[in-house]
Amino acid sequence: MARLTEVRWHGRGGQGAKTAALLLAEAASEAGLFVQGFPEYGPERMGAPVLAYNRLSDEPITLHSHVARPSVIVVLDQTLIRSGEVVAGLTEGGAVVVNTPDSPSRMRERLGLSDRGGVRVAVVDASRIAVETIGRAIPNTPMMGAVVRVTGLMELTRFLEVVRGLLEEKFAGRPRLIEGNARAVERAYREVRVD
Amino acid sequence: MTVREGAGWKEIPRGGLILEPGNAVAYETGDWRTFRPVWHEDRCIQCLLCWVYCPDAAIEVKDGKVTGVDYRYCKGCGICATECPDKAHALEMIREEEAGADG
Amino acid sequence: MGEDVRPGTAEAAGRDDRARRRRTALTGNEAVALAMRQVEPDVVAAYPITPQTDIVQFFASFVADGRVKTEFVTVESEHSAMSAVVGASAAGARAMTATSANGLALMWEVLYIASGSRLPIVMPVVNRALSAPINIHCDHSDAMGARDSGWVQLWSEDAQEAYDNVIQAVRIAEDPRVLLPVMVCYDGFIISHALLNLEVLTDDEVKEFVGTYRPDRSLLDPDRPVTVGPLDLYDFYFEHKRQQAEAMAAAREVIPEVAAAYAALTGRSYGMMEAYRLADAEAAVVVLGSAAGTARFVVDRLRREGRKAGLLKLRVFRPFPASEMAEALGGLRAVAVMDRCDGFSAAGGPVFNEVRSALYGLDGVRPDAAGRPQGRAPNGPPLVVNVVYGLGGRDVDPEDIEAVFDLLFRRIEGEEPRGEDGAGVLSRSLRPSPNTEVHYLGVRE
Numbered sequence: 001m002a003r004l005t006e007v008r009w010h011g012r013g014g015q016g017a018k019t020a021a022l023l024l025a026e027a028a029s030e031a032g033l034f035v036q037g038f039p040e041y042g043p044e045r046m047g048a049p050v051l052a053y054n055r056l057s058d059e060p061i062t063l064h065s066h067v068a069r070p071s072v073i074v075v076l077d078q079t080l081i082r083s084g085e086v087v088a089g090l091t092e093g094g095a096v097v098v099n100t101p102d103s104p105s106r107m108r109e110r111l112g113l114s115d116r117g118g119v120r121v122a123v124v125d126a127s128r129i130a131v132e133t134i135g136r137a138i139p140n141t142p143m144m145g146a147v148v149r150v151t152g153l154m155e156l157t158r159f160l161e162v163v164r165g166l167l168e169e170k171f172a173g174r175p176r177l178i179e180g181n182a183r184a185v186e187r188a189y190r191e192v193r194v195d
Numbered sequence: 196m197t198v199r200e201g202a203g204w205k206e207i208p209r210g211g212l213i214l215e216p217g218n219a220v221a222y223e224t225g226d227w228r229t230f231r232p233v234w235h236e237d238r239c240i241q242c243l244l245c246w247v248y249c250p251d252a253a254i255e256v257k258d259g260k261v262t263g264v265d266y267r268y269c270k271g272c273g274i275c276a277t278e279c280p281d282k283a284h285a286l287e288m289i290r291e292e293e294a295g296a297d298g
Numbered sequence: 299m300g301e302d303v304r305p306g307t308a309e310a311a312g313r314d315d316r317a318r319r320r321r322t323a324l325t326g327n328e329a330v331a332l333a334m335r336q337v338e339p340d341v342v343a344a345y346p347i348t349p350q351t352d353i354v355q356f357f358a359s360f361v362a363d364g365r366v367k368t369e370f371v372t373v374e375s376e377h378s379a380m381s382a383v384v385g386a387s388a389a390g391a392r393a394m395t396a397t398s399a400n401g402l403a404l405m406w407e408v409l410y411i412a413s414g415s416r417l418p419i420v421m422p423v424v425n426r427a428l429s430a431p432i433n434i435h436c437d438h439s440d441a442m443g444a445r446d447s448g449w450v451q452l453w454s455e456d457a458q459e460a461y462d463n464v465i466q467a468v469r470i471a472e473d474p475r476v477l478l479p480v481m482v483c484y485d486g487f488i489i490s491h492a493l494l495n496l497e498v499l500t501d502d503e504v505k506e507f508v509g510t511y512r513p514d515r516s517l518l519d520p521d522r523p524v525t526v527g528p529l530d531l532y533d534f535y536f537e538h539k540r541q542q543a544e545a546m547a548a549a550r551e552v553i554p555e556v557a558a559a560y561a562a563l564t565g566r567s568y569g570m571m572e573a574y575r576l577a578d579a580e581a582a583v584v585v586l587g588s589a590a591g592t593a594r595f596v597v598d599r600l601r602r603e604g605r606k607a608g609l610l611k612l613r614v615f616r617p618f619p620a621s622e623m624a625e626a627l628g629g630l631r632a633v634a635v636m637d638r639c640d641g642f643s644a645a646g647g648p649v650f651n652e653v654r655s656a657l658y659g660l661d662g663v664r665p666d667a668a669g670r671p672q673g674r675a676p677n678g679p680p681l682v683v684n685v686v687y688g689l690g691g692r693d694v695d696p697e698d699i700e701a702v703f704d705l706l707f708r709r710i711e712g713e714e715p716r717g718e719d720g721a722g723v724l725s726r727s728l729r730p731s732p733n734t735e736v737h738y739l740g741v742r743e
Contacts, residue, residue, distance in 0.1 A: 022325075025493045029323035037323075038492035041434070060495070062591035064456070064488050065695035204537035204544070209477065210416035211538050212515055213525035 005151060006067040007054035010086050011076035014046040016140030020076075021052035023166060024144050028056050030162040031154050036061055049080055056153065074147055075099060076126070076139050078110075087111050092118045095150050097192070099126040099139045104195030122150045124192040126184075133187060134180035141181045142188035149189045156189050225253070228271030230288040232264050239285035245275035321497050326489035329457040329496055330396070330422045330482070331356035333464035335366055336504035339420075340391035340511075343371035343382035347401040348434045349486035350424040354396065376401040380408035387417035388526045390516025392468070394419065398486060399426035399440045406444070412479045413448025413542065415527055418471030418511075419479040421449075422464060425587065425638075426486040427690040435691020436486040438587065438638040442648045444481070448542055450549050451616040453586040454484040458496035459613075462566060465499070468508040469556045475548040485588040487691065499564065507563060546617045553614055570619035572611040573626050575601060579608025581706035582627065584653055585636040586612040589687070589694050593636075596699040607703050612649065620656035627653070628660050630680040632706040636739075638688045645730040650684035657682060681709055685724070687739035698723050698739055705737070 007024075011017030018039035025037030036055040042048065053067045071094040075086055078100040087096060098107050100123050108114055108121040124146040126139035134141070141163075148159050164182050171177040197215055198207050208214050232245075239261055246254040246261060253269035255262045264275075264286075276286040324332065331353045334342070342361075346354040361370040369386075373379045376397050383393040397405060402423060412419050423441050427433040441451060452467060454460040460482060467480040484490065499507070515524050530538060554569060561567040572590075575597055576582055585593050590611040600607035610626055610633075612619075627633055635654070637647025645651070657679045685702050688694045701723045709715075715727055715735050725738040 022493045026323050029321075029493075029495060034495050035323055036492055036494055038488070041487055041491070062456075062594045063696070064485075064492075064588035064591045065698075066693045068695055198534070200533075202534075202537070204540040207534060207537055207541075208515075209538075209541055209545075210414060211526075211528050211530045211534070213528055214515070214522075216523040 003059060004055060004057040004061070005072060005153070006070045007056070007072040007074060007147065008067050008070040008089075009052040009054075009074045009076065010080050011050050011052070011140070012046075012080070013048045013050050015050075015076045016138055017050050017052040017074075017076055020074075020140035020144055021054050023141070023163070024147065025054055025056070026166055027144070027159060027162045028054075028153060030165070031158055033058060033153075034060050036063075040066065070094065072097065072147065072151055074143055076143060078102070081110055087113060090116075090119060092116075095120040095122060095194075097122045097124070097143065097146050097150050099124065099143055101125045101128070104193050108195055120150070120194055122146060122192050122194040124188050126188055129184050129187050129191065133184040134177065142184040145185035145188035146192040149192050150194065156186070159189075160186060223267040224251070225266050225268045225270060228266075228269065228291050230271045230273060231266065231269065231291055231294055232271070232273065232276050232286045233289055233294075234261065234264050235285050235287065238283050240280065240283045242280060242283070244278045244280070245286055248274050248278045250274065320500075321495060323493050323495050324457055324498075325352070325491055325493050326457040326460050326484055327352035327424070327491065328356065329461040329494075329498070330464055330484070331360070332498060333461045333504070334394060334396075334422075335360045336499065336501050337392075337394070337420075337465065337468055337508050338366045338505070339368055339394045341369045341371065341383060341386035341393040342395065343373050343379045343386070343393070344395045344397070345373050345376050345379045345401060347376070347398050349426055349436075349490045350396050350398040350401070350422070352490070353422060353424070376404040377408060380405040380412065383419050383421075384408060384412050384415065384417055387412070387419050388415060388516070389518045390511075390513045392472075392511040393417075394421065396422040396424070398424040399428050399434075402440045402444060403428060406447075409444055409447040409449060409479075411527065414538070416477040416542070416545065417479060418468075418477055420464065420467045420471055420482065421479065422460070422482045422484070424486045424490045425483055433690040434486070436488050436588075436638070437689045437691065438483070439640075439689075441481060441483045442637075442639040442641065445616055445648060448478065448546070449616060450476070450478050450480040450546070450553075451614065452480060452482050452553075453613055453615060454482065454489070455588055455590045455611065456489055456496075457484075457492070457494040458566070459568075460484040460489060461496055461498065462560065462564070462568065463613075465504055465507060466553075466556050466560050466568070469559075470549060470552055472511055473548075473552045473556070474514070476545050476552050478542075478545050478549060483587070488588045497564070497566075503563060507560070550617045550619065553617075568613060570612075570614045570622050571626065572609075572613065574609040574611065576608035576610060576626055576630075578606060579630060580606040580710055581632045581634075581703055582608035582610055582630055583634045583636055583685075583699065583702055583706075584610045584612060584627070584649065586615065586649065587638060589636065589638070589699070592694060592696060593699050596696045596703065599696070600700070600703060605703070605707065615649070618652055618656070620652075623653055623656040624660055627657060627680060631710045632681045632683070634683050634685050634702045634706055636685045636687055636702070638686075640686050640689065644728075645734060646684040646736045647686050650682070650736075654682045681706075683709070683727075683735040683737065685737045685739050692740050694740065702737075702739065 009017040022037040025035040029035045040051040069089040071091045073096045075098040126142040127137045129142045167178045251268045253265045279286040344354045379395045386393040427437040452463040463482045471480045557568040597607045635650040641648045728736040
């Protein structure tokens with residue numbers, strides 16, 4: 001991985017963008033990386049567009065500003081694409097990971113990235129995976145799996161191991177949630193398609 | 196530890212702590228009276244209501260009986276005279292300057 | 299104060315060492331709540347307010363789950379929270395609370411009672427802008443307003459420092475030479491709600507470091523009764539304030555001592571301030587809080603370009619390390635003091651005014667017998683400008699701080715302030731006096 005990976009998560013209040021950013025940071029930290037995970041707090045209401053960020057690096061991170069030029073952009077809700085700004089600041093060589101049933105090429109068009117060949121577009125139907133594994137359309141955990149795959153942040157087995165450990169802490173005594181979320185992560189990791 | 200008057204900052208307890216228990220008696224607060232209660236032993240029925248109601252501790256009592264008023268602390272509020280039963284009227288408020296020099 | 303030493307990374311720590319130190323990732327508030335759990339004070343009384351809320355929530359669960367024996371007092375306001383810890387501390391308990399912004403403002407009168415009564419209370423302050431207009435995000439106007447309340451103030455760059463400062467604060471506050479309350483400040487949301495790496499100590503290590511609090515005097519000591527908080531008029535009040543001044547001066551000695559003991563335990567060293575690449579710098583920013591980390595990033599970048607940039611991060615604002623400040627900055631040519639608070643003095647923010655005052659009268663201002671300038675500032679004291687930034691959570695990124703350095707280098711090259719330096723993110727400067735320059739970083743004209 002690059003020395004510093006900066007991630008911006010786009011979601012809507014209630015979809016778990018913040019939780020995903022924090023969980024990804026925790027998992028990456030467990031795996032030995034230096035991390036940051038933080039939300040941008042705006043109006044806190046269900047359905048409002050929300051942002052969250054990650055910085056992941058193999059060196060200590062001292063930056064404490066917002067991420068202006070992410071190399072990875074994660075879109076939890078494809079209706080946000082209409083607002084246009086989701087790919088703002090995306091660095092050359094970066095990637096966009098979108099929760100959508102669309103094909104990668106169709107999504108590239110929708111994102112307005114047709115003339116940016118240096119940028120990868122990845123898609124995964126995380127909402128469907130979430131419904132089938134967790135029983136609710138909360139796309140945040142499967143999207144973590146997709147991000148790990150697209151960034152090559154770490155090996156799937158290692159990632160699943162640390163995520164399972166964290167889920168066991170968070171959902172102690174609710175084995176179905178732990179299992180469902182772990183399966184969602186794995187499925188998204190395997191099902192993500194990159195153009 | 197008694198704090199000496201005029202002590203410097205290195206000598207006194209920190210933060211205004213008072214380390215000497217019960218030293219409030221050393222601070223005589225009875226010098227701001229306009230009126231003072233005068234106790235008439237001959238009229239007193241020893242009901243002790245004045246002692247009960249005095250907001251300070253200015254009614255002197257010995258062996259369960261009122262013996263006078265402690266003017267070192269009495270602020271002249273007149274509560275004792277008000278509470279003294281009408282039939283006794285053993286405490287009478289007079290102007291401070293009528294009191295003479297005996298204190 | 300070590301040149302180029304970054305607390306938290308403990309240069310070249312071996313892998314075993316790192317494992318022993320238990321690197322983890324926590325939000326700032328989680329880290330502080332953990333430190334409080336490990337200290338396990340006798341009493342915590344606190345009222346929730348954004349962005350401090352998590353601390354109260356986490357600590358209340360520690361109490362409910364039986365993980366600490368702390369008496370947790372739920373109160374109806376911050377005024378009551380501070381009053382309750384004042385009572386607890388006077389009674390001989392190790393007492394803590396935590397707050398932010400308007401909560402701190404509501405504590406105001408009791409802050410002075412805590413310090414004036416010399417009660418070693420420790421309080422994390424999660425910095426947030428004061429109303430009005432209402433805003434929940436970070437700036438330093440809350441704690442800066444309380445700078446003269448007699449509390450020691452430790453400022454933290456990140457979760458690691460907030461954690462470390464809470465633990466050190468207990469020993470600083472309770473040192474018999476000090477006996478003053480301590481605020482541990484860190485940036486709301488930017489640090490409080492960000493998941494960040496830090497190394498944590500074991501519960502036993504923390505307990506051993508803070509020791510058992512044995513007050514020499516307390517209300518619950520019937521063998522040696524005391525009166526706390528009596529009327530104190532012109533006969534003794536002034537002497538008690540003089541004592542307080544002395545205690546704050548003593549904290550200047552105690553804070554480095556505690557830091558040295560903490561460094562022996564953790565390998566992380568803290569001083570009154572941190573000088574980063576200052577020794578040969580021509581221009582530097584002075585900053586406290588999370589923006590110091592961003593400034594460090596910028597200094598590294600400028601250094602790679604061959605520009606002599608440096609950073610002075612202030613950790614202790616009260617007591618103010620004036621002589622160390624003069625020592626560290628005296629040889630520079632231009633300094634920008636960054637204030638995340640406008641003191642509304644119309645003559646610059648609070649950190650600016652104190653830093654510049656510390657530089658006044660440096661050796662070298664007056665020439666020697668031969669007419670040559672002398673001493674630490676052979677070219678005279680540096681030019682000092684003020685940069686107010688980040689109010690109400692306005693983001694400050696590397697480009698913003700680079701603009702500040704650009705301004706400093708332009709001044710060094712002889713460019714005079716023209717009043718329209720705001721071409722980029724720096725606004726047109728206020729010129730409250732001929733030698734004072736105040737910029738607003740990132741404000742829209």
